[in-house]
Amino acid sequence: MLTDWVKMKMPEEEEIKERIKKAQDAMESRQLALKEHGLPVIVLLEGWGAAGKGSMIGKLIRNLDPRFFKVLTPGAPSEEEKRRPFLYRYFTGIPQQGKILFMDGGWIEQVTREMLQEELPDQDYRQRIQSIRVFERQLSDNGYLLIKCFLQVDKKEQKKRLSELQEDKDTSWRVREFDLWQNKHYDRCLEAYDRCLRDTDLDCAPWYIIDAEQRKWAELQLLETLLGRIDTALKNQEIAVPIRQNPFPLKEVPKLSEIRLDQELSREDYKKELDKYQKELSELHNRLYRKKVPVVIVYEGWDAAGKGGNIKRLTEALDPRGYEVHPIASPEPHEKARHYLWRFWKRLPKTGHVAIFDRSWYGRVMVERVEGFCSENEWQRAFHEMNEFEKELDDWGAVIIKFWVQIDKDTQLERFREREETPEKRWKITEEDWRNREKWDSYETAVNEMLEKTSTEFAPWHILESDNKYYARIKALRIVTGALKKKLD
Amino acid sequence: MLTDWVKMKMPEEEEIKERIKKAQDAMESRQLALKEHGLPVIVLLEGWGAAGKGSMIGKLIRNLDPRFFKVLTPGAPSEEEKRRPFLYRYFTGIPQQGKILFMDGGWIEQVTREMLQEELPDQDYRQRIQSIRVFERQLSDNGYLLIKCFLQVDKKEQKKRLSELQEDKDTSWRVREFDLWQNKHYDRCLEAYDRCLRDTDLDCAPWYIIDAEQRKWAELQLLETLLGRIDTALKNQEIAVPIRQNPFPLKEVPKLSEIRLDQELSREDYKKELDKYQKELSELHNRLYRKKVPVVIVYEGWDAAGKGGNIKRLTEALDPRGYEVHPIASPEPHEKARHYLWRFWKRLPKTGHVAIFDRSWYGRVMVERVEGFCSENEWQRAFHEMNEFEKELDDWGAVIIKFWVQIDKDTQLERFREREETPEKRWKITEEDWRNREKWDSYETAVNEMLEKTSTEFAPWHILESDNKYYARIKALRIVTGALKKKLD
Numbered sequence: 001m002l003t004d005w006v007k008m009k010m011p012e013e014e015e016i017k018e019r020i021k022k023a024q025d026a027m028e029s030r031q032l033a034l035k036e037h038g039l040p041v042i043v044l045l046e047g048w049g050a051a052g053k054g055s056m057i058g059k060l061i062r063n064l065d066p067r068f069f070k071v072l073t074p075g076a077p078s079e080e081e082k083r084r085p086f087l088y089r090y091f092t093g094i095p096q097q098g099k100i101l102f103m104d105g106g107w108i109e110q111v112t113r114e115m116l117q118e119e120l121p122d123q124d125y126r127q128r129i130q131s132i133r134v135f136e137r138q139l140s141d142n143g144y145l146l147i148k149c150f151l152q153v154d155k156k157e158q159k160k161r162l163s164e165l166q167e168d169k170d171t172s173w174r175v176r177e178f179d180l181w182q183n184k185h186y187d188r189c190l191e192a193y194d195r196c197l198r199d200t201d202l203d204c205a206p207w208y209i210i211d212a213e214q215r216k217w218a219e220l221q222l223l224e225t226l227l228g229r230i231d232t233a234l235k236n237q238e239i240a241v242p243i244r245q246n247p248f249p250l251k252e253v254p255k256l257s258e259i260r261l262d263q264e265l266s267r268e269d270y271k272k273e274l275d276k277y278q279k280e281l282s283e284l285h286n287r288l289y290r291k292k293v294p295v296v297i298v299y300e301g302w303d304a305a306g307k308g309g310n311i312k313r314l315t316e317a318l319d320p321r322g323y324e325v326h327p328i329a330s331p332e333p334h335e336k337a338r339h340y341l342w343r344f345w346k347r348l349p350k351t352g353h354v355a356i357f358d359r360s361w362y363g364r365v366m367v368e369r370v371e372g373f374c375s376e377n378e379w380q381r382a383f384h385e386m387n388e389f390e391k392e393l394d395d396w397g398a399v400i401i402k403f404w405v406q407i408d409k410d411t412q413l414e415r416f417r418e419r420e421e422t423p424e425k426r427w428k429i430t431e432e433d434w435r436n437r438e439k440w441d442s443y444e445t446a447v448n449e450m451l452e453k454t455s456t457e458f459a460p461w462h463i464l465e466s467d468n469k470y471y472a473r474i475k476a477l478r479i480v481t482g483a484l485k486k487k488l489d
Numbered sequence: 490m491l492t493d494w495v496k497m498k499m500p501e502e503e504e505i506k507e508r509i510k511k512a513q514d515a516m517e518s519r520q521l522a523l524k525e526h527g528l529p530v531i532v533l534l535e536g537w538g539a540a541g542k543g544s545m546i547g548k549l550i551r552n553l554d555p556r557f558f559k560v561l562t563p564g565a566p567s568e569e570e571k572r573r574p575f576l577y578r579y580f581t582g583i584p585q586q587g588k589i590l591f592m593d594g595g596w597i598e599q600v601t602r603e604m605l606q607e608e609l610p611d612q613d614y615r616q617r618i619q620s621i622r623v624f625e626r627q628l629s630d631n632g633y634l635l636i637k638c639f640l641q642v643d644k645k646e647q648k649k650r651l652s653e654l655q656e657d658k659d660t661s662w663r664v665r666e667f668d669l670w671q672n673k674h675y676d677r678c679l680e681a682y683d684r685c686l687r688d689t690d691l692d693c694a695p696w697y698i699i700d701a702e703q704r705k706w707a708e709l710q711l712l713e714t715l716l717g718r719i720d721t722a723l724k725n726q727e728i729a730v731p732i733r734q735n736p737f738p739l740k741e742v743p744k745l746s747e748i749r750l751d752q753e754l755s756r757e758d759y760k761k762e763l764d765k766y767q768k769e770l771s772e773l774h775n776r777l778y779r780k781k782v783p784v785v786i787v788y789e790g791w792d793a794a795g796k797g798g799n800i801k802r803l804t805e806a807l808d809p810r811g812y813e814v815h816p817i818a819s820p821e822p823h824e825k826a827r828h829y830l831w832r833f834w835k836r837l838p839k840t841g842h843v844a845i846f847d848r849s850w851y852g853r854v855m856v857e858r859v860e861g862f863c864s865e866n867e868w869q870r871a872f873h874e875m876n877e878f879e880k881e882l883d884d885w886g887a888v889i890i891k892f893w894v895q896i897d898k899d900t901q902l903e904r905f906r907e908r909e910e911t912p913e914k915r916w917k918i919t920e921e922d923w924r925n926r927e928k929w930d931s932y933e934t935a936v937n938e939m940l941e942k943t944s945t946e947f948a949p950w951h952i953l954e955s956d957n958k959y960y961a962r963i964k965a966l967r968i969v970t971g972a973l974k975k976k977l978d
Contacts, residue, residue, distance in 0.1 A: 058808065358556075
């Protein structure tokens, strides 16, 4: 890619100037088209130290309105970011619809640096690449335009620039240790970049190598690349996205109609078991905090199935400084304007912490599917995307536990009525609950498909039979403590 | 406060048990009342190491629904937080209306630790206290209920608890160096706590000293304190808030009608000046980055006054990695549900960075006042609150520059028409702009009062006469470079 790269012939100065002017005008008008089409754009500039990423971004945004873009300079990950999955800082940074994000370095910079300086084991490198590929494809599938450019300068030119920067006291602070190291080990770095670029050269997000030796020429290449990609994306926005095949081995889960709900557990036995498991969980929470294991627990289930009470029996045993419950309602405007997994990425726990989701990303294939809040293509794609998301968490070292809290239709009716008749509980029942109940069959179809297609080996679904709430609570505790023990031992 | 504190008599065990049960039930029903009244609550638990803050929070939330509360454990500030004003981490953490935030330690922990371990100079200590007092009063004035409890244990009890924790391998990691240090220097720490508590004992947010030697008794005191305060707050929600007197010396600003708008500047002179100032600004940006000076620039002005073009002439000279423009539109739901300054605290720059606000917190006393989006009491209070906010930034070391971009009514009309007639500019003009124009006089009254009441010595308003856009741009550049030079020299 880089090692066999052939420079394009540079046009005459006059021509460059003219073409830049034309491209700038075009970019200015494109920002409005992006807004109107709701197209989000990520422009990732990677390249050598002193290749001019920062000043190129300065030029690109010159004619844009601040309402339409943002600039991100990720730099080295902070301590907080290091306690999250590799992609966390990039996924949480994605722009809203209609906006352009310019990135001054990103995942390539991070991975090559880790390779070169921290001696990333090959297996970890491959995992990083896999994460990046999934990330880029998911963005693209979900309507993001990702434009990736690598600013190339040769060893001599880089050295010259670094010296110039160092000589001026106003700019010498810009030269980082790593830049100098890079120039000294140019060939080794070139190979590392080449490998990274090859490994992340996707159909939906190919690499553009920009000849950055001459600044005006580099600017023109960038501008024209951006314009070309934006125009294509605007034209192709309506093209259907392929549904990916599921490459993850799945576990079998029963259909809802096959689930028995006649479990018995006396109040006395419940109290005993509850006490036993909560003590155990409390100790496990301590251990996973010390071992920095992150835990993600998902609750899905029918209205009034008893999710809240079930979650409470878990949290009673947890140190409040080490867990958070995330009740998931419909997304806010700034959430709706991004990839549907964005708001869940934002809520991921730190290592050693527990995040409990009271409803989750699975809303995509339940309420959003049934109510038509997303297209058929979107929810069909979502099964695989959510598996990929959970795979990321698994690779990161997280324990993932997913519960479907099941009750039958009569039990729901009983509980709805009880809620309506008990003043302190009335807030828990709304018109919407009754409307959802009318769509029980559509939901059942959706849930069955969800259970079938997203019960992977690394994140299987567990059924909590909750006509008997005691039984469901103890079963949840048993599964959680079991999973944690397995991870910790 | 602490040094002369007299313990309350502890009731009998049986009585404690009964009262706890009653209080727990009451808390459970209160969470709904909070939601219905939209009352946000912050419960700050401070106290000695091993006094049981964490486990008390665990008990308090036991009977609450996760939809209604959050737990925050601030700990020591992160590197990112250290590059923001002292209050940043606390202000950005405030809860939404109807929710309770439980804080496991907070500003008192931070300040006493700084005093004891980092030898905070007395002047800095006093500034911290002033910040805290303003913060707490502002929260209270803006409808927040702040409940502050200090968990008190004596030296002997603390020692006993620390030893117990240390002896058990599952809990020994919880004992921090600072806790041990604290116990060794108990008397010195007691004095520091005492001073801090005295200095922050406000009418609107008094301190409650909780006897934490016996856990059940501590829980009861906490529960009953919370309930008492919540019930009072729910009853008093409609009570009018006093308008504070402005203690900051103000600079004189002309009334809008007195501003002359006939400035002349030829295109040629403009180009020359622009070039000169942009070069200077570019160098200054470099220097302030190195010296870690934060800069906050505010643009307010009539629609079509030329704010966008003016901002662009600044940003052209800035390194895109070191500034951000924040276009401010109407708040999103999660923003509206908090203190109106919250979304601006969130957008504060890091040290060494520049934040440019295209419209700002002053919306409170312009659009929100004129359109009736806030009450008269609210916008009247806002003048002083915004001065206090800017004082925080000034104390932090920020350069604050505020521009009012002025044009006359005829010029606006001309520019509106031009926008409508130019296809690329048409998106910039909306029905709302025409509606606002009809309210020109109401806005003029509001703007005059704003300029008069918020032009402090540390953050004065500057008028940019913008009938001639060239003139306004050069003036802005002159003021910005001037202010930066003054700060840096």
